[in-house]
Amino acid sequence: MLQLNAIRENKDAIIEALKKRNLDAASLIATVLDLDEKRRSLQTNLDNTLAESNRLSKEIGALYKTGKAQEANALKEETANLKEVSKQLTDDLNDTATALQNALYQIPNVPHDSVPAGKSEEDNEEVYKEGTVPVLFDGALPHWELAKKYDIIDFELGVKIAGAGFPVYKGKGARLQRALINYFLDKNTAAGYNEIQVPHVVNEASGYGTGQLPDKEGQMYYMPADDLYMIPTAEVPVTNIFRDVILNEKDFPITHTAYTPCFRREAGSYGAHVRGLNRLHQFDKVEIVRVEHPDKSYEALNGMVEHVKDILRELKLPYRILRLCGGDLGFTSALTFDFEVFSTAQDRWLEISSVSNFETFQANRLKLRYKDEEGKSQLAHTLNGSSLALPRVLAGILENYQTEDGIRIPEVLIPYCGFDRID
RNA sequence: GGAGAAAUGGCAGAGUGGUCGAAUGCGGCAGUCUUGAAAACUGUUGAGGGUCACACCUCCGGGGGUUCGAAUCCCUCUUUCUCCGCCA
Incomplete structure (x- = not known):
């Protein structure tokens, strides 16, 4: 499996080298890069949602400790919403990650410079x-x-x-x-x-x-x-x-x-x-x-x-x-x-x-x-x-x-x- | 195949609902000391994502669940160990 970093940085060189395998990988590579970008953006959203959720949980814990059960219960309602959002984001993220993985699995190794082009x-x-x-x-x-x-x-x-x-x-x-x-x-x-x-x-x-x-x-x-x-x-x-x-x-x-x-x-x-x-x-x-x-x-x-x-x-x-x-x-x-x-x-x-x-x-x-x-x-x-x-x-x-x-x-x-x- | 116990960082081993990515010991790395080494002392030491760099997020065998919150509770799978049976 090729490294994502390598694909991000040397996209054109990789596509060119794969031609020696008689493979036009341009669209596959484009798919990979799209999915990669989507994955990262979903990940960022999810991370932020979880960070907020973690913050609220800590707050709730602190409130209980000081006997402010009422305020704590109010905060709980907020977390319910965040939970739904993070669930959705997690599903999307998993789907995207799987699609990315599958796309990567389809790309063969990049031939060494010394490999001659050829059909068979x-x-x-x-x-x-x-x-x-x-x-x-x-x-x-x-x-x-x-x-x-x-x-x-x-x-x-x-x-x-x-x-x-x-x-x-x-x-x-x-x-x-x-x-x-x-x-x-x-x-x-x-x-x-x-x-x-x-x-x-x-x-x-x-x-x-x-x-x-x-x-x-x-x-x-x-x-x-x-x-x-x-x-x-x-x-x-x-x-x-x-x-x-x-x-x-x-x-x-x-x-x-x-x-x-x-x-x-x-x-x-x-x-x-x-x-x-x-x-x-x-x-x-x-x-x-x-x-x-x-x-x-x-x-x-x-x-x-x-x-x-x-x-x-x-x-x-x-x-x-x-x-x-x-x-x-x-x-x-x-x-x-x-x-x-x-x-x-x-x-x-x-x-x-x-x-x-x-x-x-x-x-x-x-x-x-x-x-x-x-x-x-x-x-x-x-x-x-x-x-x-x-x-x-x-x-x-x-x-x-x-x-x-x-x-x-x-x-x-x-x-x-x-x-x-x-x- | 039957019965029971367990799975935590490189290893050993704490931790039974929040302050835990996780005590402590060993090992590793760096430094002090030394002609050099050892010993001793000091510091440091998991992986991945993310960021210019921080922040932040995920991971305590795998998967699912309960909960505002899970290494910790529940279900399930896998593996390991002990005893019994079978067997090259």
Whole structure:
């Protein structure tokens, strides 16, 4: 959520920047400013009414004490009127505040200066590329065929138990998955991230805090009996640790890493793009989350990008980094870098990580603040990234490391797996 | 799941109708003292709205009610604790 102050002061610049998202926010911003002004004027009226009411109450108390019951009763009649007025003002104020809040919820984050304009993923800007795409033998298979051939992932069995998009990992497939989780967590903790385990469900307030609600509730599985949502990413529970928190400057930086399964309803496209592990309703992911001082957050973002690069380098997977254009940028993000691994057998890039700086957008909803040198509360910056999302990394490994008689295991993973090939 | 108790500032803990945004202690911050630190002493120390700055307003788990007036009384929800039951 954007800050009202920022909107008041930089209205034109914000409208201009939001155009990169192909959004004309002019009328929305005008609505916000109108409602804001109305809210403040109602608040002032209400405050004055309450002040008068408080004054009379004190007077009545004093009159009773000195035995002037008659005069006190006369004053009571006055307060009855004030009470009615304040009730009306309170209702109006609440309505206005709600309308203002709803309008603010509709405005996405302001893209960073470096974000290119653009309509869709076609316009994302490739900023880095590393690794060599292996030349595979004739008859190399996509990962879903490999999964079947070596009996390491069973998609049909998942359909039987739960439904499409809930695969069952078996034998060395399950072990490889677990190896990746441990490897990622080890890499992250070695880089200074504090490992935590968090709930896999969240309440409504948490959904609002990180921006999944109110707009993207269709993305999450919802359990009405308990009013809980299954998490679409560890970002939600981990970042919400800091909801309603006031930090000291010396607390920065705050860094966490967490492994969680992620649940996504996303009714999406069909066909090859969602085959196998390409898109699932449940998948595993290791996440990194940072809370930073505003002056340091872009430095931190670069650090996160370098960290993810390091992991992919060790896995020896060919990958590229994209700077997302305005049209592809997430609602809450100011700047996002996507990592994609090249899937040789599918001849396409697969997104395996998304690293973002949300600046104060989430912090504003979360009320995540810190005390500056003057002791004033300021909003902190939040960031997060995947390091990494498992299924597509797995797909990349299976496809790129396949040989005619088996699948090799990347060297760094062998100690975690306890085997060096799947055959 | 059943029975009872409780929820107050960073923490602990007073406060049972007006003078309470809230005693006191601890912690934090600043100062005095000290070569420096500790101790001691002094002062200061919740959040939000509003204002040029004051004034002023709101908040004592959430919501509603009684009253001229609520941290304090009533209803309700949530959470926590204790006991019993069940259980990985």
